[in-house]
Amino acid sequence: MLDANTPVAKAKPRIGFIGTGLIGTPMVQRLLECGLSVAVWNRTPSKAVPLVEQGATLADSPRALAAACDIVCLCLTNTAAVHDVVFGEQGIDAVLRAGQLLIDLSSIAPDTTREMAENLASTCGARWIDAPVSGGLPLARAGRLIVFAGGAADDIARAAPVFDALSQRVTHMGGHGAGQLAKSCNQMIVACNLVTIAEMLAFARKSGIDATQLPGALAGGFADSLPLQVFGSRMAAGVVTPRIGGLGTFRKDIDQVVRLAGECGAYAPMATRASEVMLEASHLESVGADPDVSRIITLFLERSASGSTSPDTL
Known part of the structure; x- marks a missing residue:
């Protein structure tokens, strides 16, 4: 009782x-x-x-x-x-x-x-x-x-x-709306990080070192990040399944950041460039429809193989 x-x-x-x-x-x-x-x-x-x-x-x-x-x-x-x-x-x-x-x-x-x-x-x-x-x-x-x-x-x-x-x-x-704005800041960092990770791994492969060792080699240093350990490891090893983060989702988020930056007058060149790179990566026939974001490295590998390395051609 x-x-x-x-x-x-x-x-x-x-x-x-x-x-x-x-x-x-x-x-x-x-x-x-x-x-x-x-x-x-x-x-x-x-x-x-x-x-x-x-x-x-x-x-x-x-x-x-x-x-x-x-x-x-x-x-x-x-x-x-x-x-x-x-x-x-x-x-x-x-x-x-x-x-x-x-x-x-x-x-x-x-x-x-x-x-x-x-x-x-x-x-x-x-x-x-x-x-x-x-x-x-x-x-x-x-x-x-x-x-x-x-x-x-x-x-x-x-x-x-x-x-x-x-x-x-x-x-x-x-x-x-403040929570969504904070998430936009988060996505600016993540999207730019993912693009840089893909660029770095493609550079490493082209220059002749074992890119699969880099996420572990960089762990704990200033270049380390959760995206590097999760997505970078997948990029380096060519692992794209199961999908753990859609390229289309990241594109949607970073495009929104670019729009918001323009509306409030914020200078956001890195986010704008990340948006452009993700858009071009999503249009590659070799990546398929809304692939895992790890497939973004395909853009850098294909451009390196074709000799199209100028920023204007990305």
């Missing part, structure tokens, strides 16, 4: 998760491992089947999911996809409740994020947190992602059951 001094366990929130793709799947797995009740929905239902086998519940629609959950998480490909799920013809805004949390883990436009958050608050009173992540598949699987959060501080505090399961650190960057 409970008495006044007996602690009462706080009920765990019911989590809904929309978007079980490359990064969304390990996120859901982490939530399940942490004992949370998770309902999932994905545009391609087959991608959600393994998660159902691991304990998730498959929702009939995004609206059914949102109506049955306390916190709704989104992990979708782009701004348009997020807008469609929330405000489209079958948008979840029709069933979201006042005070209900929506956590957008996608990497999308900061300006549109602010507009959608304001729209959602005015139409149904639901609370928006933009919470893009960094760390890729290895940290997603380990529940060690980095979260850049935008929104109200008390809403972010209420999202703790989700963030505790998924991340090692959550930084409150400011109001709506």
Whole structure:
């Protein structure tokens, strides 16, 4: 029998998760491992089947999911996809409740994020947190992602059951859209790093040293980075499967950075060049449709082989 001094366990929130793709799947797995009740929905239902086998519940629609959950998480490909799920013809805004949390883990436009958050608050009173992540598949699987959060501080505090399961650190960057802006800064560094890593490895191979030894040789020094150890090792060894980071996704993010830089008057020549290189790499027939970003090295290898080494020809 409970008495006044007996602690009462706080009920765990019911989590809904929309978007079980490359990064969304390990996120859901982490939530399940942490004992949370998770309902999932994905545009391609087959991608959600393994998660159902691991304990998730498959929702009939995004609206059914949102109506049955306390916190709704989104992990979708782009701004348009997020807008469609929330405000489209079958948008979840029709069933979201006042005070209900929506956590957008996608990497999308900061300006549109602010507009959608304001729209959602005015139409149904639901609370928006933009919470893009960094760390890729290895940290997603380990529940060690980095979260850049935008929104109200008390809403972010209420999202703790989700963030505790998924991340090692959550930084409150400011109001709506601030999390997305921080992710844009992250993607500037990562995209420029990936392009430089590919250039360096192609140079190493052309100059006659064993490029496969370089990630290990550089580990711990000033040139080291997580992208070097994860993607650089794959580039050097020619490993492109399984896909752990889509070239198209990086292109989308860096193109957005270039747009934002232009709009606010920031000088961003490196991001602009990275965008151009990734665009050209994605057009190579030899890399296929939306390959792993490790295939970016193909551009440098092919240009080196053909003698087209001038920056103007890249």
